[in-house]
Amino acid sequence: MTQEAIFSGFGGQGVLTMGMLLGYAGIIEDKEVTWMPSYGPEMRGGTANCITIISDTSISSPIISTFDTLMALNQPSVDKFEEKVKKGGNIIYDSTNIINVPTRKDINIYAVPGSETAVRLKNSKVLNMIMLGSFLKVNPILKLESIWKALEQVLPERYHHLIPLNQEAFNTGMELIAK
Amino acid sequence: MSKKKLMKGNEALAEAMIRAGCDAYFGYPITPQSEVIEYLSREATNRTGMVVLQAESEVAAINMIYGSAACGRRVMTTSSSPGISLMQEGLSYIAAAELPCLVANINRGGPGLGTIQPSQGDYFQATKGGGHGDYHLIVLAPSSVQEMVDYVLLGFELSEKYRCPTMLLTDGAIGQMMEKVELFEQMPRKTEFPDWATTGKPKDSDRRIITSLFIQPEKMEQINLGLQRKYREIEKNEVRYQTIDTDDADYIFTGFGLGARICTKAMELGRAKGYKIGVIRPQTLYPFPYDLYFEHSKKVKGIFDVEMNAGQMVEDVRLAVLGNTRVEFYGRMGGIIPTPDEILENFEKMFLQ
Structure with missing residues (x-):
């Protein structure tokens, strides 16, 4: 199994954390992991992305040209990366935020009303967890329990009371794909 | 865990x-x-x-x-x-x-x-x-x-x-x-120091002096010759590199650091298209593995060097192969990282068309 994914959105939407969380969960299952962030001006509010690769075998390059999955949380991400998704690959996008939707016919496209759902859960900050739930439903590459363990590792202890909210968001994201 | x-x-x-x-x-x-x-x-x-x-x-x-x-x-x-x-x-x-x-x-x-x-x-x-x-x-x-x-x-x-x-x-x-x-175990900090270290004058020997100033040309030349002897020793003993699938290769992709890893992905993509490509990655840039490139230069049709600069290591590669094989360069600058597809396309353009 090798999953080559890109998570892309505005700075502050938590796209880097999505990839990182997947990476920590991958390590828990002793997978090979690379997580390559765009750093620099993006981190100060522009568009941000990270390429995350999870694999059973060694990973030659953390930089890749095409992706198995594009997770897009804003319009520029769809505009920029739709063409870079491999044939038969996936685009998962936040349908609340994205107006010009992806149109390719040779890939699987999942519209997830992430931001709208986050508002319904009364915390816009859990958008990334909703979308990560959708990601894992589409790509069941890691166990749910590894994600929960990774959450404990990534979140500083003073935020551990927020873990149930994050889990709820994640589960909701999974359900949004099932429907 | x-x-x-x-x-x-x-x-x-x-x-x-x-x-x-x-x-x-x-x-x-x-x-x-x-x-x-x-x-x-x-x-x-x-x-x-x-x-x-x-x-x-x-x-x-x-x-x-x-x-x-x-x-x-x-x-x-x-x-x-x-x-x-x-x-x-x-x-x-x-x-x-x-x-x-x-x-x-x-x-x-x-x-x-x-x-x-x-x-x-x-x-x-x-x-x-x-x-x-x-x-x-x-x-x-x-x-x-x-x-x-x-x-x-x-x-x-x-x-x-x-x-x-x-x-x-x-x-x-x-x-x-x-x-x-995977991290190595904690090592203790040193408690004993080398015999050249300036840790205070020992009672039973001369003052230890560390300097880079040698006014007398004869003395300075001796210092230079000593340094050069040391560099030859380093060049003899410490060359390190990695080769990937070079045994049957017609072409060698080469680069260092991150560039070499992107080359390896480009090699995988190229192999899937039937090109016999191998990768050489120097792990030591000084000393540089000149002999390794020279040996491969006698067997391959070309060497493709990729770097995130205007072409720097490629000068050492050219020096190493002594004109035995064609050496081409592709690079990006300004903070742009080349992608594997981009590397393979440029290889095809330069070597196969």
Whole structure:
């Protein structure tokens, strides 16, 4: 199994954390992991992305040209990366935020009303967890329990009371794909 | 839980420094390597008593390294391109005084203040001296977060073995990315120091003097000849490299650090199209594996060198192959990282059309 994914959105939407969380969960299952962030001006509010690769075998390059999955949380991400998704690959996008939707016919496209759902859960900050739930439903590459363990590792202890909210968001994201 | 951890390149570098029993770090923050001093100031002193000091500038930092290396301590600094330029005078002095120390350059785009994005534009500066006078640094080029850890230990060992300042030449992307790493066990800090260290005049022997000033030309030439003998020794013993699928290769892709890993992905894509491609990755940039390239040059149709600069290591590759085979170059600058597809397309354009 090798999953080559890109998570892309505005700075502050938590796209880097999505990839990182997947990476920590991958390590828990002793997978090979690379997580390559765009750093620099993006981190100060522009568009941000990270390429995350999870694999059973060694990973030659953390930089890749095409992706198995594009997770897009804003319009520029769809505009920029739709063409870079491999044939038969996936685009998962936040349908609340994205107006010009992806149109390719040779890939699987999942519209997830992430931001709208986050508002319904009364915390816009859990958008990334909703979308990560959708990601894992589409790509069941890691166990749910590894994600929960990774959450404990990534979140500083003073935020551990927020873990149930994050889990709820994640589960909701999974359900949004099932429907 | 396995002992393996997910770590950022810069943090892994800092953790390896602590575990290697490093006595002191002097540095000045600069993107994209500020995590190093952040991590050390949080972790190091409490754990090993290591000194972590933010100097007033890179010039001060490298001279603090000079001073503490003269006392036989295991010392390190890190910076990124513009900061490394400021350190060149100090590095020349340290090379002349034959002191061990480790310097990491988390290369960013230049020239000038440039950009904070990754680059390999400091290859010439790192491998050909950088400062004034006839000297070399031993230069290691990590291509993964694991090698950021392993080469800290290797770098200290080599620099101490040869009393030669050593550089880890890596780039902003490897500093910022996260990968799985396995860390080595904590090593104790040194309690005994070499017999050249200036730790106070011993009762039973002469004063120890560390200097880089030798006014008499005859004496200076002897110093130069001694340095050159040492460099020949390093060139004989310490060349390190990795080859991938070169046995049946018609073409060789080559690069260092991150560039070599992207080349490896391009090689995989090329092999899937039926091209017999192999990869050579020098792990030491000084000493450079000239003989390895020469041997391969007799067997292959061409060598394709890819770097994140305008073509620097390619000069050494051309020197190595002595015209035996065609050598072409492709590079990106300004903080742009070439993609595997882009590398393969350019290979096809240059060699197959």
